[in-house]
Amino acid sequence: xxxxxxxxxxxxxxxxxxxxxxxxxxxxxxxxxxxxxxxxxxxxxxxxxxxxxxxxxxxxxxxxxxxxxxxxxxxxxxxxxxxxxxxxxxxxxxxxxxxxxxxxxxxxxxxxxxxxxxxxxxxxxxxxxxxxxxxxxxxxxxxxxxxxxxxxxxxxxxxxxxxxxxxxxxxxxxxxxxxxxxxxxxxxxxxxxxxxxxxxxxxxxxxxxxxxxxx
Ligand code: SF4
Numbered sequence: 595x596x597x598x599x600x601x602x603x604x605x606x607x608x609x610x611x612x613x614x615x616x617x618x619x620x621x622x623x624x625x626x627x628x629x630x631x632x633x634x635x636x637x638x639x640x641x642x643x644x645x646x647x648x649x650x651x652x653x654x655x656x657x658x659x660x661x662x663x664x665x666x667x668x669x670x671x672x673x674x675x676x677x678x679x680x681x682x683x684x685x686x687x688x689x690x691x692x693x694x695x696x697x698x699x700x701x702x703x704x705x706x707x708x709x710x711x712x713x714x715x716x717x718x719x720x721x722x723x724x725x726x727x728x729x730x731x732x733x734x735x736x737x738x739x740x741x742x743x744x745x746x747x748x749x750x751x752x753x754x755x756x757x758x759x760x761x762x763x764x765x766x767x768x769x770x771x772x773x774x775x776x777x778x779x780x781x782x783x784x785x786x787x788x789x790x791x792x793x794x795x796x797x798x799x800x801x802x803x804x805x806x807x808x809x
Pocket of ligand 1: 632
């Protein structure tokens, strides 16, 4: 049988940077391509290019990095069909699998054991219209929501959404700054005073090493 193939931008070991597992060693596989163009996207280098790779090679290379935690990211990983067997094989190998997704692809095919970290696109992303509201109904308690905020308007919009839908009840919700336009300290004060169960996310890898690929 022919093995599925993936388009892969990079596979590397780093520190998980922006979820409740931030700080743990983690192997990353970044799949190539995304149909969105968020204003503040920090992985535009994954829009094009990449290497064509058979699924077993991709799995072997991720497992060779030797971490318990594995993150499938992009680009938008769910835009490649082979991502589903990829996640299943990583789960079968005993890994805790995180999936970073932009929230514009339906989540109904993702194995329930995968921890989904789902973006909610605020207006400042320029991609608010792409969000699939149905995805909010497909989340499990272990999944997480991430809002990247460009400014105070984004913060107010996101906080209103958390309140209206009670998104922080029993689920991790992270507000992270778009580094180019919103000072982390300013967002920290808004989060501190917002009265909801919301975490400040700081993209630990950027604090440690700056905004560079493969880190
Ligand atoms: S969905 Fe993610 S990868 Fe795609 S443009 Fe937005 S931030 Fe970048």
